[in-house]
Amino acid sequence: MRISTAQFYESSAANYQRNFANVVKSSEEASSLVRVNTAADDPVGASRLLQLGQQASMLDQYQANATTIKGTLGATEAVMTSINNVLQRAKELAVSAGNAGYTDEDRKANASELGQIEEQLLSLMNSKDENGKYIFAGSKGDTVPFTRNNDGTYSYNGDQVTLDLAVGDTMSMATNSTGWDAFQQALNTSRSQVTMTSPPVDDGRVTLSNGQVSSNVSYNNKFRSGEPYTVDFVSGTQLKITDAAGNDVTAEASQGGAFDPTSKTGQSVSFRGVDLTLNINLGAGDVPGAVLPGHSFTLAAKPDTFTATRSPGNPTAAQVTTSSITNATDYHASFPSGAAVIKFTSATDFDLYAAPLTANSKPVSSGTMAGSVATASGVSFTFTAAPVPDTGDQFSVAVNTHETQNILDTVSQLKTALNTPTNGNAIATQKLQASLASGIANLASGTDQLSSALSSVGGRGQALENQMDTNQSLVLANTQTQSAIRDSDPAAVMTRLTLQQTMLQASQLAFSKIAQLGLFNKV
Structure with a gap:
């Protein structure tokens, strides 16, 4: 096969460039070890x-x-x-x-x-x-x-x-x-309250403290279902407890409701997860059986309370002055737990929302002002007479359940x-x-x-x-x-670099020797 001089030079140059490039690349790798x-x-x-x-x-x-x-x-x-x-x-x-x-x-x-x-x-x-x-x-x-x-x-x-x-x-x-x-x-142990209902004027002979919750399980499962309770002193040594339905539940009280009228220290009365302290304060000449019967108290959980505050961006400076539950059934059925928002859609109409209020919120209930009172889901809010709420006014309502x-x-x-x-x-x-x-x-x-x-x-x-x-x-x-x-492995790189350098030198030497074999060198 004949190889032209041009082909020989092109092939030799390509081999040289390839070997030179390999040497340069291996040298860089040997220097950086990358x-x-x-x-x-x-x-x-x-x-x-x-x-x-x-x-x-x-x-x-x-x-x-x-x-x-x-x-x-x-x-x-x-x-x-x-x-x-x-x-x-x-x-x-x-x-x-x-x-x-x-x-x-x-x-x-x-x-x-x-x-x-x-x-x-x-x-x-x-x-x-x-x-x-x-x-x-x-x-x-x-x-x-x-x-x-x-x-x-x-x-x-x-x-x-x-x-x-x-x-x-x-x-x-x-x-x-x-x-x-x-x-x-933090659990509130003092979330029940006692209120004297008889006699109309407290004579000081009987004091019954607000209850302290000693068992959350009993309180939630039993006490709440039967409230409000009536505590009646039926004799000088016995009290009677009836639930909201009129059932006698005295047997569930400690000592069956019996107490010592002569004790000078507070006596503990435990009932459905609630502990109360009973004090009998008899005066000189008082006969327990004659002066203690007729004393009566109600016992129930503290009612929920509300803190209502106006939003800073309200068009008016109207404020909520008082609030209270006026319909317990409606309240427990629909009032949002935790927090709510009252938003006025006109000078008299309003909507109640669960907090937080968003663009997708749906009203829980709606209503119309009656004078200066707005009643929403069983809770009545009294507003200032002047200024009065207007369209766009919003009020945040925090619910305190006393839990x-x-x-x-x-x-x-x-x-x-x-x-x-x-x-x-x-x-x-x-x-x-x-x-x-x-x-x-x-x-x-x-x-x-x-x-x-x-x-x-x-x-x-x-x-x-x-x-x-x-x-x-x-x-x-x-x-x-x-x-x-x-x-890179330094030893492998150096071995490869030495080999490539040897090959580069060999290609240079071969090119110079073969170049001398040209026809013109023999003329």
Whole structure:
């Protein structure tokens, strides 16, 4: 086969360029020890490196999220621990105030310290994180979570939403603890009340305290189904309890309703999960069988109450002055639980919605003002006579079922009880003891709720540490896998480079020798 001179030179030049390119590429690889720079170097390896790079980016984000959560949990735990210490001091003050040797001035001193504790709790519960966001406001980080109302009670203005961040491929974790879970959901042990119905004027001979819930199961399953109850003193040693249907349920009371009229200390009466304290205050010459019969009380759960506030953007400055349940059947059937919104569609017509109000919300009920009163789903709201509500006015309604009680309200109620004079007044002293028992029980309930929230923070912290360790292991594995695919073996690279350099030199030498074999060199 004949090979032209042109073909020879073209073939030799191509071989030389290919060998030279291989030497250059191997030299660069030997210098950087990186095998895969482009997809052309190793299509399968490049694809795998792309996937590993995406995983590495996600792992970096997971670690950043975990660091954020760890800092937030640390701040939350520190604040909760401080609140727990403050509550312990409040409990000590409440217990000591029950000392028989304390005077009104002693109790006022305790009340003064409770006032400082109340302010301290409010400040701690409105703590901010390093970014200036309120820790316990849920997703409403710019809203003050706890505020004092005009009547001295407290309201929670945050929400129940936790802010979750991904810390793993299949794991997300809440960065925050809401004030709703930590402080608002403490069970209220003092959610039943006693009202004297006879005699019309209290003669002070019998005092029956508001009930303390000792068993939520019995209270919810039995007590609530039969209320309101009537407690009648039928003799000097026996009381009778009848339910709303008139059934005699005295047998379910402790000691079958029997009591000792000569006892100078409070006697406990337990009934369907509720504990009451009975005090008999007989005067000189009083015969129990003659003066105690005819005393009667009603016993029932505290009725739900409402806090209604106008929206800031209302066209008018109308306010809700009072509110109450006027139709229990309608209320239990349709009034939204938790919170509602009243929206006026004209100067007299309004709709009631379940909160929050959205573009897709449907009215729960509608109505028309009767004078200055709007009745929605069994609840009547009285508005100011001037200004009156108008089209576009909205009012937020928070429902207090008394099932739970904010620890701020508990401390405030204790402070009020200790500021009430009792010296020389047996009945006032008995009421004080009942208030102290209620306050101590609710402080314990609030502490239990806080402990539960604190345990949740600790549990998340432990899970976060485990996940961070897992992420770190994945980061190391990812780095090693990328290195195995991308990086070169120095020995292999140097061996290949030496071989390619030898081949390049051989091709150069061969070209020069063969070029001398041309016909013109023989002429």
